[in-house]
Amino acid sequence: MTSRMTRPVARRGRLSAAGPDVRLLPLSRRTPRTAKAVSGVGPVRTCVGCRATGPRSALLRVVVATDAAGVPALVVDAGRRMPGRGAWLHPDPGCLETAERRRALGRALRNAGLLDVSAVRRYVAEQQGMSGPGQIPAS
Numbered sequence: 348m349t350s351r352m353t354r355p356v357a358r359r360g361r362l363s364a365a366g367p368d369v370r371l372l373p374l375s376r377r378t379p380r381t382a383k384a385v386s387g388v389g390p391v392r393t394c395v396g397c398r399a400t401g402p403r404s405a406l407l408r409v410v411v412a413t414d415a416a417g418v419p420a421l422v423v424d425a426g427r428r429m430p431g432r433g434a435w436l437h438p439d440p441g442c443l444e445t446a447e448r449r450r451a452l453g454r455a456l457r458n459a460g461l462l463d464v465s466a467v468r469r470y471v472a473e474q475q476g477m478s479g480p481g482q483i484p485a486s
């Protein structure tokens with residue numbers, strides 16, 4: 348239970364870029380029922396692809412890393428402990444595709460440049476190959 352102490356992802360400061368993800372819930376209404384339900388499930392994250400929420404453990408954490416040449420690229424933070432800003436994504440090729448089309452990853456990671464998603468795509472494909480029927484699109 349020590350993981351509750353650290354909160355690496357700051358949910359503030361994404362007001363302009365977040366779009367429909369921004370929630371404006373008045374805090375004046377106190378609904379302990381809701382708060383209890385949320386805390387019972389554990390940390391919940393929003394997939395940048397399909398925008399659905401899911402438990403932290405069900406989503407991949409994607410971060411920006413730089414290779415030896417200093418070129419930024421997206422990588423999957425499999426241990427969910429790498430420093431910096433992270434984006435959350437279902438291990439689903441469809442979610443990755445949607446996130447790419449919307450540039451949601453770059454937006455979530457505050458990186459306006461072109462990011463190489465090949466490492467993430469490969470990771471997702473491997474996940475699918477292990478659990479799914481093995482239909483990896485040859486792109």
Ligand SMILES: [Zn+2]
Pocket residue numbers: 394395396397398399436437439442
């Ligand atoms: Zn998703």
